[in-house]
Amino acid sequence: MNYRRESQRDIRRLVLQMAYDAGVGHIGSALSVADILLALYQDVLNIPSPDDRQRDRFVLSKGHAALALYAVLHMRGWISAEDLKTYCGDNSLLGVHPDQVMAGVDFSTGSLGHGLSMAAGSALAARMQDSSRRVYVLISDAECNAGSVWEAAMFCAHRELSNITAIVDCNGQQALGYTRDVLDLQPLAARWQSFGWHVEEVDGHDIDALSTALAASTRTSSPRVVIANTTLGSGVSFMERLVHWHYWPMNEEQFKQALKEVSGEET
Amino acid sequence: MRKAFINALVELSQRDERILLIAVDLGYTVVEPYQEAFPERFINPGVCEQNAMAMATGLAEAGFIPFVYSIAPFATARPYEFIRNGPALHHSTVRMVGVGGGFEYGPAGPTHFGIDDVGLMRLLTGTTIIAPADAAQSQSALRATWDLRGPVYYRLGKDDAYVLPGLEGAFELGTAQRLREGKDVCLISLGALARESEDACRQLETGGIQAGHILISSVEPFPTDMVLEKIVDVPLVVVAEAHVPAGGIGERIGTMIAENGLSCKLLRCHAGREWDGRSGSHTYCLERDGLTGSAIATATEDMLQNKNA
Numbered sequence: 001m002n003y004r005r006e007s008q009r010d011i012r013r014l015v016l017q018m019a020y021d022a023g024v025g026h027i028g029s030a031l032s033v034a035d036i037l038l039a040l041y042q043d044v045l046n047i048p049s050p051d052d053r054q055r056d057r058f059v060l061s062k063g064h065a066a067l068a069l070y071a072v073l074h075m076r077g078w079i080s081a082e083d084l085k086t087y088c089g090d091n092s093l094l095g096v097h098p099d100q101v102m103a104g105v106d107f108s109t110g111s112l113g114h115g116l117s118m119a120a121g122s123a124l125a126a127r128m129q130d131s132s133r134r135v136y137v138l139i140s141d142a143e144c145n146a147g148s149v150w151e152a153a154m155f156c157a158h159r160e161l162s163n164i165t166a167i168v169d170c171n172g173q174q175a176l177g178y179t180r181d182v183l184d185l186q187p188l189a190a191r192w193q194s195f196g197w198h199v200e201e202v203d204g205h206d207i208d209a210l211s212t213a214l215a216a217s218t219r220t221s222s223p224r225v226v227i228a229n230t231t232l233g234s235g236v237s238f239m240e241r242l243v244h245w246h247y248w249p250m251n252e253e254q255f256k257q258a259l260k261e262v263s264g265e266e267t
Numbered sequence: 268m269r270k271a272f273i274n275a276l277v278e279l280s281q282r283d284e285r286i287l288l289i290a291v292d293l294g295y296t297v298v299e300p301y302q303e304a305f306p307e308r309f310i311n312p313g314v315c316e317q318n319a320m321a322m323a324t325g326l327a328e329a330g331f332i333p334f335v336y337s338i339a340p341f342a343t344a345r346p347y348e349f350i351r352n353g354p355a356l357h358h359s360t361v362r363m364v365g366v367g368g369g370f371e372y373g374p375a376g377p378t379h380f381g382i383d384d385v386g387l388m389r390l391l392t393g394t395t396i397i398a399p400a401d402a403a404q405s406q407s408a409l410r411a412t413w414d415l416r417g418p419v420y421y422r423l424g425k426d427d428a429y430v431l432p433g434l435e436g437a438f439e440l441g442t443a444q445r446l447r448e449g450k451d452v453c454l455i456s457l458g459a460l461a462r463e464s465e466d467a468c469r470q471l472e473t474g475g476i477q478a479g480h481i482l483i484s485s486v487e488p489f490p491t492d493m494v495l496e497k498i499v500d501v502p503l504v505v506v507a508e509a510h511v512p513a514g515g516i517g518e519r520i521g522t523m524i525a526e527n528g529l530s531c532k533l534l535r536c537h538a539g540r541e542w543d544g545r546s547g548s549h550t551y552c553l554e555r556d557g558l559t560g561s562a563i564a565t566a567t568e569d570m571l572q573n574k575n576a
Contacts, residue, residue, distance in 0.1 A: 107324070108352065121326040125326045
């Protein structure tokens, strides 16, 4: 198994294990962003250590996918296996949504539509401090329902903040249905473009493609958005593209089946 | 008060390069001195209060001290959740500056009234709240608090000329200012409404009533011990605030009276009559809600007479 496949397997196993142990859901969302986070934390983000002032910043605006963030922070060695086990337990820093008190989490999130604005401030700060650090922010496609996303989008383009990259986890689903039925976002790429952003679309489960798109240095003065086409529940056949798995936790049988599938043992 | 505050901010910015001013497309004829002195540190993000608060959170994380300036309801109620999940949750050095606390934007109507701002900010644990009474105090309050840890809300007035007698610009965080001593009643004012309470005290004196007067400009942290010391021996406490009763200082002082088993009565003069669609001058709005000096004095006299009857 190559390195990519191995890390894709590891992050999914961690997500499933934590979710099952805690008896909580949001598994589909975590699996949707798993490969984006691998690309960011293995190839793209320049973070010598989580308290380095000049590190790149990352905002998980769709905070409900924090499971995958904790898994990847563990893979980087910044969350211990012991701490990982406390997920959703009493007195744990690892809640369903991430909190900036925890080393490795730059901003607390959980309320959708908040992250891009904080990231815009972070990117403006880097610009004003003459720092080469970059800011990445992962938002969901349904999050683009929120007007605040477009306030921040306008600001970034107006200020020519080319040091910010937004990633849209475009899985076409939201809490109560498919985005096309709830509040149609299309044409999403054209909308971002019309707001003055440089737009790229990639397969959100192809780590090489993601890393290439995310790490690209921008020659233009525009902020960048990478629309990552993803599958909710990616890697677990019975979760994929089902709205049910936005929230739902697994029973024992489902957990065992899911673990086998992501481990490549059977499908 | 707002111009004095901005001038003091310009002075502070000369020695602390972390300070920024984010004026959310408001502040015409007020913010220009800052914009001229620090064009690179003056940010107008357009009409987007929630975006401004979240950006300030991002800027503060990188070490800046952003002051987000707008009219009181647009600096508090409009972007409320972005303050709650931003500066409050992150313990950020973000400063919300709300101009027109109370009814100072009277003719502009209820969308522009700042009568629930203090209560909203009081709900956010760890947020310092400052309501200066005049221009000089707005400057001393700023100089005492600009680099505090955690968010700060400044509730400013528009009047730069008025000087509250006896205050001389004094401010200390967590402290109240004693303006008058008197054994019959103790008036306690929130920020700029101290001006009306001073008028009330003079009217009461004419009628032979000795009124004490305390100014609360440090709303959070609240000067609990000092207020307690002043009200422990008076038969009546009168709180005057251009704010709705919920979340105001009257509510807080009432709790303090109950918690300490005091025997004094409490009269709360506050804003928040049901809106009838009719706006008017600042004075008109104060009259309508019984917050002018003479209305406060009359209500106090009535209360004292009822008590004695």
